[in-house]
Amino acid sequence: MRDALSVEFLKLRRSPVAWTASLLLVVLIPALCFALVSVVEGSGDGLLAEKVRALVSGTGWVAFSGLLDQFAASALFVGVGIVVIWCFGREFSDRTVGSLFALPTSRGIIAGAKLIVVAGWSVFVSTMVVVVAFGFGLAGDLGPLDSAAIEEMAGVLTVALLTSLLASTLALPASIGRGYLPAIGAMVLILMTAQMAVLFEAGAWYPFAAPGLWAVSGNQGDFLVTLPQLASAPVLALIGAGLTVRWWQSFELV
Amino acid sequence: MMSIMAESITRFYGDDLAVDHLDLEVGPGEIHAIVGLNGAGKTTLMRMLMGMVKPDSGRALLNGLDVAAATPATWADVGHMIETPFGYPELTVIENVRAAARLRGVSAGELPSTTTAVIERFELGRWEDRRARALSMGNRQRLGLACALVHRPRLIILDEPSNSLDPAGVVLVRDLMRHEADAGAAVLVSSHHLDELARVAHRVSVIHRGRVIGAIDPDGIDMERNFFELVHGAEVGLRKGGFDA
Numbered sequence: 001m002r003d004a005l006s007v008e009f010l011k012l013r014r015s016p017v018a019w020t021a022s023l024l025l026v027v028l029i030p031a032l033c034f035a036l037v038s039v040v041e042g043s044g045d046g047l048l049a050e051k052v053r054a055l056v057s058g059t060g061w062v063a064f065s066g067l068l069d070q071f072a073a074s075a076l077f078v079g080v081g082i083v084v085i086w087c088f089g090r091e092f093s094d095r096t097v098g099s100l101f102a103l104p105t106s107r108g109i110i111a112g113a114k115l116i117v118v119a120g121w122s123v124f125v126s127t128m129v130v131v132v133a134f135g136f137g138l139a140g141d142l143g144p145l146d147s148a149a150i151e152e153m154a155g156v157l158t159v160a161l162l163t164s165l166l167a168s169t170l171a172l173p174a175s176i177g178r179g180y181l182p183a184i185g186a187m188v189l190i191l192m193t194a195q196m197a198v199l200f201e202a203g204a205w206y207p208f209a210a211p212g213l214w215a216v217s218g219n220q221g222d223f224l225v226t227l228p229q230l231a232s233a234p235v236l237a238l239i240g241a242g243l244t245v246r247w248w249q250s251f252e253l254v
Numbered sequence: 255m256m257s258i259m260a261e262s263i264t265r266f267y268g269d270d271l272a273v274d275h276l277d278l279e280v281g282p283g284e285i286h287a288i289v290g291l292n293g294a295g296k297t298t299l300m301r302m303l304m305g306m307v308k309p310d311s312g313r314a315l316l317n318g319l320d321v322a323a324a325t326p327a328t329w330a331d332v333g334h335m336i337e338t339p340f341g342y343p344e345l346t347v348i349e350n351v352r353a354a355a356r357l358r359g360v361s362a363g364e365l366p367s368t369t370t371a372v373i374e375r376f377e378l379g380r381w382e383d384r385r386a387r388a389l390s391m392g393n394r395q396r397l398g399l400a401c402a403l404v405h406r407p408r409l410i411i412l413d414e415p416s417n418s419l420d421p422a423g424v425v426l427v428r429d430l431m432r433h434e435a436d437a438g439a440a441v442l443v444s445s446h447h448l449d450e451l452a453r454v455a456h457r458v459s460v461i462h463r464g465r466v467i468g469a470i471d472p473d474g475i476d477m478e479r480n481f482f483e484l485v486h487g488a489e490v491g492l493r494k495g496g497f498d499a
Contacts, residue, residue, distance in 0.1 A: 003356040010353060014344040099340035099401070102304040104326035104359040253306045254267075 004105050004113035008087075012117050017086040025079040025125050030133035033067040034140055041142075060142040061149035066216070068133055068156045073212030076129070076160050078187065080122045080167035085183040087114050088174035088244075098253060108249035111175070115168060115241050122164035130157045155215055162211035162233045169240035175247050178254075207232040255282040256317055256331055256409040256440050258303055263312035264464075265298055272298040274464035275312065278442075282408075285431055285441040287455035287472075289448060289481060295464035296444040300336050300413050303442070316409070330359040333407030335415060339398015343387030347378050347397055350386055354401030368404060376400040376426065391418040399427065403434075410434060410441045416450060428454045448477040460484045463492070 012018050036052045040063055055070065056063040088111075091097040100107055130153055138145065174183035194209040203209035204225045211233050214225035260278040264271070273295045280286040288296050301307040303314045305321045314321040316328055341350050351369050360368050373379055376396045381389060386397060395418045403410065410431070416424045431441050431454050445451050451458055451472065458470040460481060467488040470480045 003359075007353040007356055010345065010349060011342055014342075014349070016344070094343065095338040096340065096342060098301075098306060098336055098338055099354075099398075100357075101306045102324075102329055102332050102334055103357050104330040105357045106326070110357075252308050253301060 001109055001113060004110050005116060008110070008113040008117040012083075012087070012121060015083075015086065018083050018121065021079045021083050022121075022125055022128075025075060026128045026132055029068065029071050029075050029129050030136045033064060033071055033133070034136040036067055037064045037142070038140065061137060061145070061152055064133070064137055064142055065149075065152035065156050068129075068153075069159050069212070069215035072126075072129060072156055072160045073163050073215060074191070076122075076126065076163040077167050077191070077208075080118075080125070080164045081170045081183075081187050083121065084118050084168055084170045085174045085180055085187070087118050088171045089177075089180040089183055092178040093180055101253070106249060107251075108245045111171075111245045111248035112241075115171060115244065118171075119165070119168060122167070123161065126157060126160035126164050129160055159211050159215040162230070165237035166208055166211070166233050168237050171244045172240050172247065175244055175251070204229045207236040255438055257281045258409055258411075258440060258442065259315040259318075260299060260303060261313045261315060263299070263302055263309045263314060265302060265307060265309050267298075272464055273302065273309075276461070276465055278459060278466060280409075280440045280442045282440050283435055283438050284457065285435045285443065285455045287451040287458045288442070288444045288461050289446070289451065289458060289470070290444075290461035291485065294461045296461055297337060297413055298464075299461070300334070300411055300442070300444065304332075304334050304336065304411060306336070326359070330405065331408040332411070333358075333402045333405065333409070334411040335398050335402040336411065336413040339395055340401035341386040341389075341394055341397045344385060346383050346385050347389070348373065348382040350397060351400055351404055355404045358405040358407075360405050372400045372404045375430070377422075392420055392423055395419055396423060396426075399430075403430070406434075408439050410439055410443075412441070412443045414444055414446070416445060416447065424450065448481060452477055462488045 037056070039049050040052050040056055041059065042049070056066045058066065091100065100110055133156065134153065143149070170183050170187055173186035174180065177183055190208050194203070194206060194212070197203045197206035197209045198213060203213040210225050210229050214230055217225070258280050260276050262275045262277060263273055264275050265273045276295070276299060278286070278288070278299070288299070290296050298307060302309050303321065305314070305324065316324050340354055342353070345353065348369060351372060352365060355365055355368055373382055376399060378393065378396055378400060381393055386394060389397060399415060402412070415427045419427065428450065431443065435441050443451070443455070455472045458472050459466050460468050460470060462485050468484040470477050470484070474480065
């Protein structure tokens with residue numbers, strides 16, 4: 001496993017896709033949310049301020065973390081998902097997959113190494129999103145960094161990590177579909193069905209919607225998400241990882 | 255010492271019979287070449303021998319055991335380049351070779367010397383820090399061969415290894431196959447270049463429509479004529495009601 005991890009880590013480190021996704025996620029999410037909170041905090045009553053006020057509740061760190069929750073739930077799924085899709089789909093699109101047969105390092109181990117390396121990267125990116133957000137919040141004077149603010153930001157980190165885990169399930173369509181496009185299609189489908197599930201008040205039961213719903217609702221009111229419902233996200237990620245490794249262990253070239 | 259054998263191996267792609275009850279064997283110290291027209295079944299045969307494609311019937315045997323049951327220790331002695339050469343475009347030449355070596359079980363201690371040796375052997379030193387995406391087709395082929403053979407395998411399977419190579423590269427591959435076979439490796443190679451095979455192969459089998467239809471003497475004269483006679487004969491036989499080969 002160590003050899004496969006080392007090779008997959010090297011490939012990710014050299015990947016323009018991973019670098020671009022890292023920069024966009026780590027810088028853009030906090031920057032955009034901070035800019036929107038600044039609009040709300042200001043005295044402006046323009047159209048943008050009105051629209052943003054409809055998205056947030058509270059002020060200062062509460063408003064900032066509320067926006068971060070909403071953005072992290074969708075942007076990280078897409079950003080991490082693209083890296084996951086690249087990591088698995090590229091072996092087929094670049095036609096390197098044939099070289100991964102007939103090796104002492106099995107294809108199952110290689111797939112496992114890919115999942116571990118991408119998971120490690122997504123934990124780093126998720127953490128960095130929160131760290132950079134803290135930086136914006138402190139520099140922008142969003143109020144005292146009290147325990148309530150830290151709790152809000154811990155919620156953002158939880159959503160970011162759960163969303164990243166869910167994005168790892170895209171490894172399976174990228175593998176079975178043998179390339180990028182089927183997995184991109186699956187990603188769009190998941191985003192659409194998550195929206196539909198929330199719309200029909202079934203989001204708590206849909207693993208792809210549960211973390212975002214839990215964060216956005218503050219786990220109060222009509223959108224109560226129970227712990228088992230929230231736990232469905234990592235469970236689904238584990239099932240996806242298991243199926244992906246199993247598929248890689250046994251597939252044949254066509 | 256390693257050997258590989260196809261035992262009445264058959265594979266369909268849909269209704270298309272790609273390989274048809276084919277028998278073939280490569281022993282230690284032997285270079286066995288296969289030739290055939292495009293679509294004859296050479297690559298599918300090699301893919302089955304390497305476990306990339308499962309046969310519909312028959313068996314691929316590695317050292318007498320089914321390929322599907324081969325252990326990591328067995329695969330550590332195998333090197334192959336079938337169709338696309340190994341090489342990740344975002345990695346440099348040296349990084350690609352190191353990655354290939356690690357996946358092929360070369361220990362961390364041996365990694366530097368093994369990598370240097372194969373880069374020198376394939377004359378890639380000038381480009382070792384260049385990313386694979388920036389290499390010429392010929393150098394990508396050299397890189398693929400370097401990655402396939404970095405661990406000095408005892409069984410070598412090469413599909414059209416001289417594709418895109420310059421004359422110096424062709425000679426290099428030929429010398430390499432001869433050298434490895436002399437050291438006891440079993441080598442299975444496919445090529446369209448009959449004269450190239452004649453210089454290196456101990457046996458040349460002709461594959462047509464998924465079957466071995468005969469052999470060409472690599473020391474004989476006019477191999478091209480012998481090849482087309484065999485293919486023509488097989489086609490005539492087929493029109494009369496089936497292969498007899």
